Amino acid sequence: MPTLLHIDSSPLYDRSVSRELTKAFVTKWKASHPDGMVVDRDLNATAISPITAEWVGAVYTPEEARTSEQKDLLSLSDTLIQELQQADEYVIGVPMHNFGVPSVLKLWIDQISRVGKTFSYAEGIPKGLIIGKKATFVIATGGIYDAQTRMASFNFVEPYLRSLFGFLGLTDATFLTAGGTMALNHGQDRDAFLAPHLQLVQTHAVTVEGGHA
Template sequence: MSTLLHINSSPLYGRSVSRQLTGAFVTQWKSSYPDGAVVDRDLNATPIPPVTAEWVGAAYTPEEARTPQQKELLTLSDVLLTELELADEYVFGVPMHNFGVPSVLKLWIDQIARVGRTFSYADGTPKGLLTGKKATFIIATGGIYDAQTQMASFNFVEPYLRSVFGFLGVVDATFLTTGGTAALNYGQDRDVFLAPHLQVVQSHAQSI
């Protein structure tokens, strides 16, 4: 049975383009995998603390040597990591915030980028441990940041996510970007605007 981990990071909920598109992805995926399981993780509804020195110390302490306090510090991280490890595929809804990823997504990444679980330096070189996974990143940007455009160098979302997840072993990654969503704030018809992007998302979900 296939398992899809569905992660949203937009705070806009009903007005969110990325949430609507990941929802369409999940619907199509369920149609393709009627016996599959979907695990939903809403990062805006998940209190995620920033990493502290104590957290780092706990993460680098061998599991069998951790104190009860260290184990408690890693409880949320363990839950989030289990979701990642058990899933076969991931779909992320990612709005661009100030040219980068939302702060809640960065907090989540800090919790799951853990030595011995998602990467290792066993032979002195980094090795990603999340192998054999597929990831789809559905990105929504207010402006247009496509390659060869004037604003392309301001887009730190895809390069960052590609680098982080590649480091963790997720190299089968697809990036689907819906640019120009700011037009929806100035009278652009939402259904007309989203129609081609929904088609792309649904086609991709059907093909994997």
């Protein structure tokens, strides 16, 4: 059974462009995978604490030696990593916040980036352990940060996500960006703005059937 992990990180809900686009992706994916399963993870509805010294200590304590308190500290991390491991494909909605990823997404990344779980340092060489997966990052930005534009160097979203997930072993990643959402606050018709992005997202959801291009 193919499984899609659907992650949203925008706090805007009904007004969110990234959420509307990931929803369209999921709807199309379900239609082309009638036997598939979707796991939804709303990061704004998930209580994720910042990394602490105690959390790090628990991570580096051998599993069989962990106290009940340490196991509790890692329980959410274990759940989030299990979602990654069990899914064949990911669609992740990412609004740009201050040129980077939202804080809730960074908290999630800190929870799933764990030595021995999603990467290892076998023989001192880093090796990603999240392999054989496919990811679609649906990004919404207020301004235009496309390559060759004046503001391109301000885009830390795609380079960061590509590097981070590549480190974890995921190299089959697609980035679909809806740039210029700020125009929606200045009279731009929402349906007209979204139309080409919805078409692109829906087309991609079908063409990546079963985790294969």
